[in-house]
Amino acid sequence: MPLLSVKDLRTYFHTRNGVYRAVDGVSFSLERGETLGIVGESGSGKSVTCYSIMGLIPQPPGRIESGSAVFDGTDLLRCPPEVSRSIRGKRIAMIFQDPMTSLNPYLRISEQLIEPLRIHEPISRKAALDRALLMLDAVGINDAAKRIHYYPHEFSGGMRQRVMIAMALITQPELLIADEPTTALDVTVQAQILELIKRLQKEFHMAVIFITHDLGVVSGLCDRVQVMYGGKIVETASTRSLFYEPRHPYTRALQQSIPSLQQKGGDLFTIPGMPPDLSKPTPGCSFAPRCLHATDACFVQPVELKTCASDHSQSCRRVQNGEI
Amino acid sequence: MPEPILELIDVKTHFPINTGFLFKRQVGTVKAVDGVSLRVERGEVLGLVGESGCGKSTLARTILQLLPTTAGKVLLSGHSLGDSTARELIERRRDLQMVFQDPYASLNPRMTVFATLSEPLLTHGICSGKEVTQHVADLMERVGLASRFMQKYPHEFSGGQRQRIAIARALALQPKVIVADEPVSALDVSIQAQILNLLAKLVRDMGLSLIFIAHDLSVVKHISDRVAVMYLGKIVELGSASDVIDRPQHPYTRALVSAIPTPNPDIERSRKRIVLPGDPPSPINPPSGCTFHPRCPHAIAACRSEVPRLKPFDGREVSCLRAGEFS
Incomplete structure (x- = not known):
């Protein structure tokens, strides 16, 4: 049985300007001692996913519309408050971006x-x-x-x-959620903190969820990575598989836009356009407006994560059909 | 040697620390920039890297004379900015513009794009009132914004997009040098690449010189011709981007380069990382001798007493007493 199993989590924010679907149908699970990286740009829903699990979503305006987060047999989203209080902060702990x-x-x-x-x-x-x-x-x-x-x-x-x-x-937690713990730090200090988290994870045999926007940090630390875009998981795989055989066009584009992987002097690869407006959900793939491979069907047909290799799933319809 | 467009000669920027309310007295000095000499050629991109608190932003502000120099000279096309009268400074600053880190803070929220971009044009009399709209539209097109957003x-x-507006504002006076202080740090990866491409294109098309400040070495390497590495107010290594970042010599640069996580799991897990102990020391009481010696894995007794100077070594300049002794 996995340590944490999240199913079809939907967290929406009801604001005056409309309903923002920050997390829109996210499912994943985590074994004991495993390190999971969640990667995405700002607004992709990576933090809100973990805040929902920890019960840190301000309600209102936020609301967990559906889904479950089962931690060692207890659904954190439905159990009585005293039960969840005895788990959060003791068996699940969290560290944040800005230590000040x-x-x-x-x-x-x-x-x-x-x-x-x-x-x-x-x-x-x-x-x-x-x-x-x-x-x-x-x-x-x-x-x-x-x-x-x-x-x-x-x-x-x-x-x-x-x-x-x-x-x-x-409190010797079984699960540590780290929300961009090194983003506010300098690179030499970041290196110290990453080494520290790695060492302590082995010592305490914890599972770690590591939220970051930096693919470099993930590559050395995590066993498995999931990439989020527009409130959904678009690709999830073992770290090696994700880095060496990325399938989803967004993951590929994200990798290509890292300066260190590109030839100097030439133009950097860029993803055209801007991140999606979460208050205006589209029936199709949320990356379609920025995707180089999008067809008309991508905009209207719903997408879902499908397994494409062992321990590798992704949600691009055209990749699933073998078109790219 | 052609005359550099911008030259810094032993520039120092110190801040006094005062105590007392009525009877202020100085109890110390923060040596934010402590003896920096640099030359920037026409059309060149100079990357400036260092960790927070190393003085890179203070140096940027000192170049623009937004902060007064404590000692040393900033020469723009051979004219000393520090010795200029206020009127001369206004004229000379036309050639020298700045882009700030946070585009949320550096734009006036109550001014439309048109107001922001037309202000420098009108203040400096670049164009008459009739031509302003056309000029602003051209500027916006140049940075990749549609001119129909002018009144937003x-x-x-x-x-x-805000960073594009800030860049357009810096370009309005057709400067010769732009100082960009961490222009992409606040942006997401995919947006970062767009802004970097824009800056590189502007440098190519307009023959601009660019001082590009960042803490992300991979970004700096991509855009810069030369790179200067700062530690505690001083430059510790200066040379071509490929020399400094691919084959660093100064122990600090080595640690900095080895600390960058690479997006490649096999390399990332197998390589040896130099993890520096401790934090950067305070510039109020900098360590004696080489300021890096308390954290340096190669420090010897002499490093504690002798202050190293930038010396040519292996095609670049390094300020380390033991340069070349370790490989």
């Missing part, structure tokens, strides 16, 4: 580190602090005994992200 |  805004500036990090422990486990303050110290050591903060009493502003960006990771992992 | 406001455009 996700730590409370008024509290010493010691208070913030032990909070999840004190809520989820019958543990004394003293014992919790000891665990927090061990955790700070594990994420590579030197002189932890002194620094545990610091405020967030006394740490640099990379150190704050380490504190965030320590806070997320202190 | 910035919020009606996407990020990529």
Whole structure:
């Protein structure tokens, strides 16, 4: 049985300007200890998918219209609040993009580190602090005994992200959701944090969902990757299969537009047009208006993910028909 | 050697740190830019890379004289900008324009595209009132925007389109040099490529010189002829883009290049990455000697006391005492 199984998740935002279908029928599953990368541009629904699982969607305007997210036998979207509270923050933890805004500036990090422990486990303050110290050591903060009493502003960006990771992992979760954890960091610090997540994942044997827009980050870290566009998964495959044999035109275009893979001096490959307007759903493929291979049928016929090789599915109708 | 269009001679930009409310006194200095010398030739693209806090944006603002230079000179076509009178500076800045990182913040939300683009044209008397509409339309076409959007406001455009408007504004006065401070960092990958292509095309077609600032080395490598790597207010390596990025010499550049994740699983999993310890130090109390020595895997005792200078080495300039000693 998979650790997490999401089926037909639909999260819509009801605003004055219409209904935005941020996540529109997303299904995937995740095994214990597996690392799944979710890749997409801004507005593709990759963060909203995970926020829905974690119950972090502001309602209203957001609403989870349908779907289920079964974590180890419990449907997180339908179970009573006290049950989901006992899972979220303990067995599933999350780290965010901006470590400055996700730590409370008024509290010493010691208070913030032990909070999840004190809520989820019958543990004394003293014992919790000891665990927090061990955790700070594990994420590579030197002189932890002194620094545990610091405020967030006394740490640099990379150190704050380490504190965030320590806070997320202190309850020894089975699943860690990382929402662009290195986007706000410099490349040399990003390298440190990626190494850290890799090491801790092995130590704690966690499953990780890694949300990012950077295909480079995914290639070294993830076992499996799914590419999202316009609120839907357009391709999902093992990392090697996705990078070496991308099938969906969007994945191919995304790969081709990475500067480092292209010849210097020539024009960069670009995807024409702009991301879709999620408030105006189309019956067909949402990538069709920007797709070089689109035919009239692409705009009207609904698409669905279909398996095309072992552990490789994609949703392009023309690829499924063997036309490209 | 032909005269460079832009030359920086030992430019320093320091910020005083003051305390006290009534009786202010200076307690320290932030040496954001600390002795940078550069030459930019006509039609050349110079990439400037470094991590946050290394002074690359301060350097950009100093070149434009948006910040005063503490010491050193910025020469544009041989004229020192720092010594110019206010009136001369207005004239000279025509040749020197800037594109900022965040197109959401750098455009006035209450001005239409027409108002934004016509302002420099009218202020500098480039064209008469009658010709303005035509001029603005030409500018918009040049950056790939339909001129029918002239009366729209910035919020009606996407990020990529706004960056196009910002570029059109910089082009309005037909400058010789454009300084672009992280112009694509705020954009998605597919939109990034569009803006990079546009900048490359403008450089080719208009004979512009471009100083392209970014933290993404792969982007810089693609667009630049030469690359300068900054660390803590100083240039540590300077040379042709392929030399510096494909065969880096300075230990910092090496670490920076090895830290870029490559979108290729086999290479990414097998290669050895140089992970630097710690964070970049504060420019308030920079380390002695070579400012990189506390994080450098190759540092020796001399690195702690001796300040390295940029020296020619292997076709580029490197400021490392041990340049060439390790391969």
